Amino acid sequence: MKISAGHDQAVYPDWVSYDPDLVPSPTLMGREGIINLEEWFRWAEEWSMLLRVYGRMSVRASVLEIGCGQGRIAFALRFILQQGRYLGFDISSGNISRLQAGFQARYPNFQFVYEDLYNTHYNPTGKVAPAEFRFPAEDSSTDLVYAASIFTHMLPPTVAHYFKESARVLRPGGRCVFSFFLFDHYRKGQRRPLGFARPDFNFDHSHGPYGSDYAIVDPFDVERMTAFSSALVYRMAEEAGLKVAMEPVPGLWSGSHDAPVGAQDIVVLEKP
Numbered sequence: 017m018k019i020s021a022g023h024d025q026a027v028y029p030d031w032v033s034y035d036p037d038l039v040p041s042p043t044l045m046g047r048e049g050i051i052n053l054e055e056w057f058r059w060a061e062e063w064s065m066l067l068r069v070y071g072r073m074s075v076r077a078s079v080l081e082i083g084c085g086q087g088r089i090a091f092a093l094r095f096i097l098q099q100g101r102y103l104g105f106d107i108s109s110g111n112i113s114r115l116q117a118g119f120q121a122r123y124p125n126f127q128f129v130y131e132d133l134y135n136t137h138y139n140p141t142g143k144v145a146p147a148e149f150r151f152p153a154e155d156s157s158t159d160l161v162y163a164a165s166i167f168t169h170m171l172p173p174t175v176a177h178y179f180k181e182s183a184r185v186l187r188p189g190g191r192c193v194f195s196f197f198l199f200d201h202y203r204k205g206q207r208r209p210l211g212f213a214r215p216d217f218n219f220d221h222s223h224g225p226y227g228s229d230y231a232i233v234d235p236f237d238v239e240r241m242t243a244f245s246s247a248l249v250y251r252m253a254e255e256a257g258l259k260v261a262m263e264p265v266p267g268l269w270s271g272s273h274d275a276p277v278g279a280q281d282i283v284v285l286e287k288p
Contacts, residue, residue: 033057035094038119040086060092063164068096070265070284071160071193074101080153080185082163082178083107084128087115088163094123100159105129105152137169137239138205142190144280147175153185161186162193169239171223172230173247179256179285181230186287191261195280197243201229201270208271217269219243246283253285261286 032053033039041158050056067073077100084104093102106112107111117219120126129152134142161182167175169226182192188229191260202219219231223238229248233241246264253260 018045033091034086034093035122036120038087038091040114040227041102043219044086044114048088056088057092059090059164059279063089063162064092064096066265067093067160067162067193068277069192070262070282071162073097073160074100077159078157079103080151080158080161080162082151083166084111084115087119087128089162090115090119090128094119094126097125098128100125103129103158104128105151107131107133107135135169135239137237143202146170147177149177149181151181155184156187158185158195159187159190161190164195167194167244168197168242168280170201170242171239172226172244172252175244176255179252179258181286183256183258187230188286188287192258192285194283194285195208195267195278196249196264196283197241197267198249198264198281199243199245200265201231201272201281202231202243202272203272206271206274209268212269212271213244217240249283257287258285260284261288 017045030036041160045056062223072098073079075096075098077097079093079097079100079234081089081102081104083108086180087104090102090104109130112128115128120128131149132143133149134144135148197219199219204220207213209218216233218233221232221235223230223232231243231246232238250260263283265277267278267280267282269280
């Protein structure tokens, strides 16, 4: 379709995307801190590429997303996983209801599941303890598990349990692609780029028995924002029966790298 610059988006909604009705409204995006469409699509396509390059995701892959939110990354995967399947779960019943009614109805190989998981910041009334949660997937049924900016809001025991659940559902040779704020890359007082140049990313408080391996931003809201050392991540991976597939992929957030790849640091694990 040809359209002249300046035409009203409401008149030509397909100017936004091929499935404009699956794109959340500005109000809904704002609930996840997104201020414009560029941020929505940029993050989605960034992760689409990360999963293909580091997760070795094929068109036939079986994929599980931890914390699917409003379906932003799933949106970018809908034309890639044409012969595969996707399962995402989230703690927001509203998000899941909208995704089931719209996205899942149109793309039935994509499924979205609501889980009322407790999180001190995002779901303090949650009924399910994360350490007792079982991923909604069968043993050895999945090629790729990923979490985009989810472990950046979790305590180490929860992350360790999620590593074990990832190992359970992965097939041998399957991979995990997880984003973290790696504490190794944090330098107190160092200038950080763009939206990361805020106190929200000052990991200046230790928490729990982890010493220099774990830090938080707010001691009164411990899961608001969290950072892990790579050593702690590696220990949790080993305990879960996962191996480190490659060196962490540096992100933009810390300002510590001249050639960052994505926004956050990426850890790639593999089930032997």
